[in-house]
Amino acid sequence: MEVFDTIIGQNVKLQGNLTNQGAIQINGQVEGQIESESTVTIGSGAMVKGPIKAKTVEVTGEIYGSVVANDRVELMPKAKLIGDVTTKNLVIRLGASFIGKSSTINDTSSEKPAAKPAYESGK
Amino acid sequence: MYYYIANPIKNxxxxxxFSSLRQKLTSEGIxxxxxxxxxxxxxxxxxxxxxxxGFTTIVAIGDDFLASRVAGVLVDQPIALGIIPIGASAHLIDLLGYGNWIEAIQVLRHRKLGLYDIGLINEDIFFLTGLEIKADKPIDFNLHVSQFSANFSGRHLLIRLFNNNPPFNISNVLHFLVPKEIHRGLFGRKSQNSSIETLLRAEQAVIQTSPQMEIKMSDSVLASTPISLSLIPQSIRLITGNQGQGQVG
Structure with missing residues (x-):
């Protein structure tokens, strides 16, 4: 089980920048930049307006902004991401929506434009 | 030489x-x-x-409030603070690594020191463990730190210093915790476990509430909102029973 350094509760509205070494769980609303060296989890009902940079980003809620994740971005069913994604592994589960461009970060951390996302259906 | 400070004897x-305590302190040579x-x-x-x-060890006999009052005088002083917890919070007991006066005397006798943070309200009121704002019905909170401003409604806000103790094992930062409210289901069963709804960290913060609320420690009112909070890291030489705390000369 992930131990979070920061948890934004359902009824919290946060404006500004969240920067953490550890994991961040968002269940409320954030308007600003989120940065973590670990995992950022956007829970069901949560909404983020702003860029996110992390090792891993897991989304069940909504993001309006760019996402950069060194390791993985995973959009769960019902997740909504409007913004560009740059990551090594992009997983879009059935039922998630993604409007934006995706780019890959390869092992040497150089970027390749317009990588094909790995859809759950395996297509 | 040890100097002991206690609340007035009530009964x-x-x-x-206190008679038993004095005897035990004498028999242990402290x-x-x-x-x-x-x-x-x-x-x-x-x-x-x-x-x-010129006392080199000052011991507070009492709760979080008394210990914090004494600790505030010892900030950045080369003097050891000991605590014999009487009516102390669970949080203070966790911080000390012992929970009763018998254990306390053994720890005081060994005099192992750790450097601890102390919190500050409005730059003149010290707290060693934690504070709380508690309301009967949901109120509006604003927590403002240098990087962000958070607004939320709730009944309960805890402000904690963990000083490298569980569950977070870090120091030099204030923790702001909103506990999850426990909703009881049918037949009085808990529908969810008590845990954390919101957790934020900062070295400094300003807290505002609407309406204005009291900030308490051990049922003692320390201040009213709005308040500014900060901490002075590694500024108290506390006699500790926690194995994890580093030895300080």
């Missing part, structure tokens, strides 16, 4: 306790001067007096 039971707080001389005044008399 026969407490008188008996007896010293003992003073009781009074309207003329509160814990901070007694601690300052002990400091000027």
């Amino acid at each position: 026969k039971q407490e008188q008996n306790f 007896a010293g001067e003992m003073e009781f707080c009074s309207p003329e001389a509160d814990a901070a005044k007694l601690a300052a007096s002990a400091l000027s008399k």
